[in-house]
Amino acid sequence: MHFLLFLTLCFASVSPYTEIHDKKFAASLYQELAKSCNNFVISPFLIETAFAALSLGSSRKTAGEFRTVFHLPQTHEAIKGRYKHFFSLFTNKGYKFQTASRISLLDELELAQKWQKQVRDIFNIQAEVLDVTNKNASAEKIDSWFREKTYNKVDKIVTPKDLNVETGFFLLSASHFGACWAKEFASKRTHKDNFYNRGKLTQKTSVDTMYLLGYFNYGQSKQLEAKFLELTFIEQQSSMVIILPDKIDGIQKLETKMDQVLQFRDMKTTAVDISLPKFRMDSHFDLIKFLQKLGIKQAFIDGKASFDGTVETDCDLPYITKVTQKTSMEINERGVEATAGPAHAAPPSVAPSYVKFKADHPFIFYIKIKEVVVYVGRVLAF
Structure with missing residues (x-):
């Protein structure tokens, strides 16, 4: 049986x-x-x-x-x-x-x-x-x-x-x-940029990359040697969190501390300049x-x-x-497998000092609803 x-x-x-x-x-x-x-x-x-x-x-x-x-x-x-x-x-x-x-x-x-x-x-x-x-x-x-x-x-x-x-x-x-993202990426800004497959400088490839300026929940951890960026969806009840190692080849070390990665909440509203590959x-x-x-x-x-x-x-x-x-x-300019959403939010009229979040090497991500992790994964190579 x-x-x-x-x-x-x-x-x-x-x-x-x-x-x-x-x-x-x-x-x-x-x-x-x-x-x-x-x-x-x-x-x-x-x-x-x-x-x-x-x-x-x-x-x-x-x-x-x-x-x-x-x-x-x-x-x-x-x-x-x-x-x-x-x-x-x-x-x-x-x-x-x-x-x-x-x-x-x-x-x-x-x-x-x-x-x-x-x-x-x-x-x-x-x-x-x-x-x-x-x-x-x-x-x-x-x-x-x-x-x-x-x-x-x-x-x-x-x-x-x-x-x-x-x-x-x-x-x-x-x-x-x-x-749909609460703040959509502008499709007209998407263009090819470099991504270092498996965190190796010798494995550079060109991928469709989205760009966005705005205020987002952002944090850095010296202990984990990583940056955290939270992209909320409309209504703010769900979001995607992207975790980018400080070092191009840092993902394996970061993955040994996954329990801490998923528990990290030390983020605050910050002006961020985002570069994020589209992926499916x-x-x-x-x-x-x-x-x-x-x-x-x-x-x-x-x-x-x-x-x-x-x-x-x-x-x-x-x-x-x-x-x-x-x-x-599938992650694209509008969101996660999304077909409609709000108009793209323009960057602030007075330009602040932006923190760079350039996901050009392997990263971890998860989607949560409130505080429940419903999906988790990683992008290692294209």
Whole structure:
């Protein structure tokens, strides 16, 4: 019996909940991915949320590993309280952030009604029984659902071959993020400029680069040897933070301190002269090996995974056999995958002394809604 867990997405007031739970896992996941990837973007939010939902139906070592790796509370009641609050933060003011998840039960097992209600009410995950007698039709049904939920940004999620399992679960999740900058870049100013791939002077390339003068949240850290720039989206509830190492080849050293990077908040309104490359990236991860390195072991082993609270059975409990995430993101003059927005804001009439923020070498970025990190990634090379 198997779980097939698909985490799939398109592209991206401080509270005790948001400060405690999301940044540590985001930091550790980023560090594992950075060891074997170049450019990438991923949503730690989707991964953590899916496993938090599964944790409500888990026990013994499986539950313990989930609590440790995802920094979950010790009790189910505390987990439910955290995520009720978590989802209440997303108001979609000034941005589009939608998540859609569903659980498909294969063959003749029956979902535990208590767990089914909890994941629906708290995580907005819908459960169903999937007919796999016609694998082609079932795969197309799933793919069609995801195309609708992601504005046709995600096409193929599963194949008929993926449905070729004896008995188990599919958990499929999708998200879409779109927003316009509060201060747009002027398209007419975009032109080619240098970028030093992988932080090497010998790997210079020419890329489309956007330019903007204005007042933004900006900070510098001598300890981290990096500059921080926050670009807000309209309505100010969501933003992208870009972290640029002081040294051209400084990204690897900076990445060893990702927990501090994501916690850094010592920024203030500053006049900044911004140079930022336009970029689009598509990431596709099979995440089991990364999650195993972070400490999730039991959930992937037949006979050792303890998901006894998810199904109405006393034997043949399911285990997870696949965790996949697809992510696409495009950054341009208007924002993140944005098609409309306010007019470009002119620079101040009296020119102040601008701080230079020239992203011409590898940098880290993340998108947050209020204080919740929903996407994190890096640009290493073009």
